[in-house]
Amino acid sequence: MLRYLVTLQVADKPGLVEQIAHSVSRHGGNWLDSELRHIDGIFAAILLLEVPAANWDTLLENLECIEGLTLTYAKTRKAQAPQTVRRYSLVAYDRPGLVHDISNKINELGANIERLSTHYETASHTGVALFRANFSLSVKDEAAEQRLTQALYTIGDDVVLDIVD
DSSP states (O other): OEEEEEEEEEEOOTTHHHHHHHHHHHTTOEEEEEEEEEETTEEEEEEEEEEOGGGHHHHHHHHHTSTTOEEEEEEEOOOOOOSEEEEEEEEEEOOTTHHHHHHHHHHHTTOEEEEEEEEEEEOTTTOOEEEEEEEEEEESSHHHHHHHHHHHHTTOTTOEEEEOO
């Protein structure tokens, strides 16, 4: 079995996940991990699949038959166990450059982003545009985690940061 990271984009329509899952299953694949989203009418997916080497090309051909689908893939290997992983939730007033500011602080302190999910929303009580980020980071030690928390607060007075675990 070979491991592949597959990304898909296609105009959203009902039944896409079932169609993709059916193809993976029919070709002896194992769906290991995924992130699936519907954003502005587009279905986007990141899949980690294990597929028998002999079935990979046929699976690709089958997936590429989905009308309008854009597909990319890369062969992967099992990842080594990460360092300590911490999950964070951050809320701030929305403004250009927030993802850059957050990722810059994380990079400066040598942490690695394992997962990042961001959302734009309007605060129900004020109508103010809010930016929400949920992210998981691998950090070297507790001292690095504390420095990171302090650094994230320097992004602005409006930042609310919670360590989820």
